[in-house]
Amino acid sequence: MSSFNPEYDSYSSQCCTSYFSIPTVSGLVNRQDGYYRQAKEEIDSTLAQSMAQLSFEERQMGQEDLHGVSEAIVEDKAHIDGCLKDLDLQLDSIKHGSDYEMAETMDSFHVRDRGFRLSFLRSNRYNAKNAAKQMLNFFNMKRQLFGREKLTKEITFSDLSEDDKDCLKTGCMQILQTTDRAGRQILFQCPGLRQFKTVENELRARFYICMCLWKSEDTQRKGMVYVTYAIGRFQDKMNGAGFVETTKLIMAFPLYIAGIHRCTDHVTHFILGKTSLGMMPMSTRARTKYHLGSDQECQYILSTYGIPRQTLPLDPMTNEPKLNGFLVWYNQQQWKEVENGSQIVTGAFLRPRANDVLFVSSQTMNNAGNDLLRTLVRKRYDDYDLVSNEKKTAISDEIISEIKRNGGRFLKQDALEGSWKEVDVNEIRRKTKQMLRNYRHKLSNRSKANPVAHHRIAAKAITLDQVHPNDILFGTPTSKNHEGNILLRQVVRDLASEYDSATRAGKTQLTELIMRQSREMGSRFLKQSTIDANRWEALPDDVARSKISKLFRNIRRSSKPT
Numbered sequence: 117m118s119s120f121n122p123e124y125d126s127y128s129s130q131c132c133t134s135y136f137s138i139p140t141v142s143g144l145v146n147r148q149d150g151y152y153r154q155a156k157e158e159i160d161s162t163l164a165q166s167m168a169q170l171s172f173e174e175r176q177m178g179q180e181d182l183h184g185v186s187e188a189i190v191e192d193k194a195h196i197d198g199c200l201k202d203l204d205l206q207l208d209s210i211k212h213g214s215d216y217e218m219a220e221t222m223d224s225f226h227v228r229d230r231g232f233r234l235s236f237l238r239s240n241r242y243n244a245k246n247a248a249k250q251m252l253n254f255f256n257m258k259r260q261l262f263g264r265e266k267l268t269k270e271i272t273f274s275d276l277s278e279d280d281k282d283c284l285k286t287g288c289m290q291i292l293q294t295t296d297r298a299g300r301q302i303l304f305q306c307p308g309l310r311q312f313k314t315v316e317n318e319l320r321a322r323f324y325i326c327m328c329l330w331k332s333e334d335t336q337r338k339g340m341v342y343v344t345y346a347i348g349r350f351q352d353k354m355n356g357a358g359f360v361e362t363t364k365l366i367m368a369f370p371l372y373i374a375g376i377h378r379c380t381d382h383v384t385h386f387i388l389g390k391t392s393l394g395m396m397p398m399s400t401r402a403r404t405k406y407h408l409g410s411d412q413e414c415q416y417i418l419s420t421y422g423i424p425r426q427t428l429p430l431d432p433m434t435n436e437p438k439l440n441g442f443l444v445w446y447n448q449q450q451w452k453e454v455e456n457g458s459q460i461v462t463g464a465f466l467r468p469r470a471n472d473v474l475f476v477s478s479q480t481m482n483n484a485g486n487d488l489l490r491t492l493v494r495k496r497y498d499d500y501d502l503v504s505n506e507k508k509t510a511i512s513d514e515i516i517s518e519i520k521r522n523g524g525r526f527l528k529q530d531a532l533e534g535s536w537k538e539v540d541v542n543e544i545r546r547k548t549k550q551m552l553r554n555y556r557h558k559l560s561n562r563s564k565a566n567p568v569a570h571h572r573i574a575a576k577a578i579t580l581d582q583v584h585p586n587d588i589l590f591g592t593p594t595s596k597n598h599e600g601n602i603l604l605r606q607v608v609r610d611l612a613s614e615y616d617s618a619t620r621a622g623k624t625q626l627t628e629l630i631m632r633q634s635r636e637m638g639s640r641f642l643k644q645s646t647i648d649a650n651r652w653e654a655l656p657d658d659v660a661r662s663k664i665s666k667l668f669r670n671i672r673r674s675s676k677p678t
Contacts, residue, residue: 166401178402181374184298184422199242206248215255223268238336239370253368273449283312284321287439297422301340308350315358326369339374346380363395376404379414411435447607448637470638471524484638485524493551500552512548591644608667615668627664
C-alpha cells in the first residue's frame, strides 16, 4: 500500500465541507432519498474506475484479499535483499530535510534496522518507491503527535496522556480478539463511541493501536482488515472531526490493509467515503467495500467475506456494543509497564513476553516462561528417566504443549543482531530433552554428596520461587498492595456492571476470560506456602476463578449504600 498523497488535501476539504452542509433529517435514512442514491452512485463509479485502471493480476489479488483466500506470502532472502537495496536508493533520493533524515541522525541503528525497513516493504508488497514515501510520512506523523524526542522510540502505553487514554478506553477502535477466516487481525471502528477532548487525543490513541498491530510479524505478512460500523445509533457523534487526519495516519502506517469494509445505513457516511477514497491509492480502493443496510443485513454481508457475526463486539440480541474483552485488553496494556523493560527488544519486531521461554547463549533467564519450564522439568524428570526413547519424546512434547497453552513461545536471541526468532519445533524438543537429562544428572550428583538435601529439593519441586511485579498474590495481609493485585482490582471494577447483569454461565465465562488473558500477559495466581513463608505455590484454575468471583462480589458489596 502506498502512502498518503498530499494532492488530495483540497479534494478532502471540499468533501468534508459538503458533509457538514447536509441537513440531518430523518428522510436521509430512506434508501430512496436523492442524496443517498447520488452518493452511492458516485462511490460505485469511483470504485469501478479504480478497478479499470488496475491490471488483471492486481484486480484478482484485490478480490482474493477481500475474501480472505489469497495465498500466504513466501519471502525469498535474495529478493528481500534486492528490495532493501532499492529502498535505500529511494530514501537517499527523497529524504533531504525530512523527519526521516532527522531520525537517521538521532539513531541510525533504529532507522536502518532490517526488520523495521522490511515492515514498510511488506506494507507496500515490496514496492520500494512506495515504501520510501510511506517511511517519510510515518516519521512526519510520529513527530507531529509525540515530538522529536520520540522519533526513534517505541510508543508505549505510558507515552499516552490521560486524555489520550480516556479516548482509547471508549472502545471506538479496537483490535478484535478473533481473526477473520484467513487468520488476519481485524481493526474494528465504531464511530458512535467516539469521545475526545481534541483530535490529537484520538490520533495518538489510534497510533498506539496501530503500534500494537504492527508488532506482529504475522500481521505484517498477512495484512489486517479494517471494519467501520456506522449503523443506526453507531453513527459518528463527533460530526466527522479528524476524519482526514485519521485517514492520513492509516495510510502512513506500515500495515498492509487486506480489506476495508464500511457498514452504514445513512447518507452522511457516503460523503465521508468519497473523501476516504480520494486519499487512497488505486490498489487499496480495489480492496474496499461499502455495505448498505440494517445491522442484520450488514453482518450477513461481512460473514460472506470471512468475518463471522460472533467475531464482532456486538450483543447478538440487541446489537449493543460488548466491551468486556476490550476492557481486559486495555487494562493489560498497563500491566506491560510493570514488566522488565530489558525484555522489550528492538529488532525484527518479535518482542519477548513474560511467559515466553527465552534461550540466550551463556545466560540463565528468570522470566515467568523459563521459570515454568524449569518447574515442569523438575516434575517430569523421574518419569523421563524410566521410559523408552519414544516415550521420552512424548514427555518433552507434553512439556512444550503446556508452555504453549500458557501463552508462551520459544524464542532464541541472535548473538550478533540481538533480535529474537522463534525456535524450530525439533530444536525445542532437543533443548527440552537436554534440560531433563541435565536435571537428572544434577540431582544424581547432589544426592551422592548429600542425600537429605536431595530429598528436600524433590519435595519442593512444584513450588515457584520468584515473584514478579505483575503476579497476583493471595495469603498475606500485604498481598492487596502488590502491583498485580492492584491492576486485577482495576479490571474487576471496570467489568463489575457486566458481571452483575450476566447469567451464571456468563459470570463463569467472564472470570475465565480475565484469568486466561492475565496468564497470557505472564501473570501467575500464587498463594503463600504454609510451610515456608518465603515461597509461593501456583493456585489451581478453579481456585483462581473463585478468587476473581469473590473480588466481583466484594466490589458489589462495597458499592451498596449503607
